Amino acid sequence: MDQIFEMVSDVLLGAGALGAAIYCVVLARRLKRFSTLENGVGGAVAVLSAQVDDMTRTLDAARKAAGESSRTLTDLTERAEAAARKLELMMASLHDLPDETMDGREGAEAAQDADWERAAAPPPAETPMFSTRRVAVREAVQ
The missing domain is CATH 1.20.5 (Single alpha-helices involved in coiled-coils or other helix-helix interfaces)
Structure with a gap:
């Protein structure tokens, strides 16, 4: 009877070793796929x-x-x-400037208005509005 128990225990031990070997092969393949740089988590x-x-x-x-x-x-x-x-x-x-000028407005405003009036005034009548060099030379010679 001891031989039967030894044989059963040897068979169970072999089956366990075979199962562990298969488990190791499967785990190795999974780890190999897991650690590749192109595919898987490594990538x-x-x-x-x-x-x-x-x-x-x-x-x-x-x-x-x-x-x-x-x-x-x-x-x-x-x-x-x-x-x-x-x-x-x-x-x-x-x-600090004087508050009023001749017409009662502030100095800067009155000065600006005077500048505008001078700029808008027509030129004196004795000088032509448009002249060429020839006309200017003729008038200078006469």
């Missing part, structure tokens, strides 16, 4: 790694551009503030 990891590198480079470039834009904007803001201060000083200096 996905490689692609994701490359995308992370690209995104890191893009993010660095965007940070650099944002820093430059920030500096430019700061410079422009400072220039605008300086111009605003100058304009405020000019406006304050306009208050």
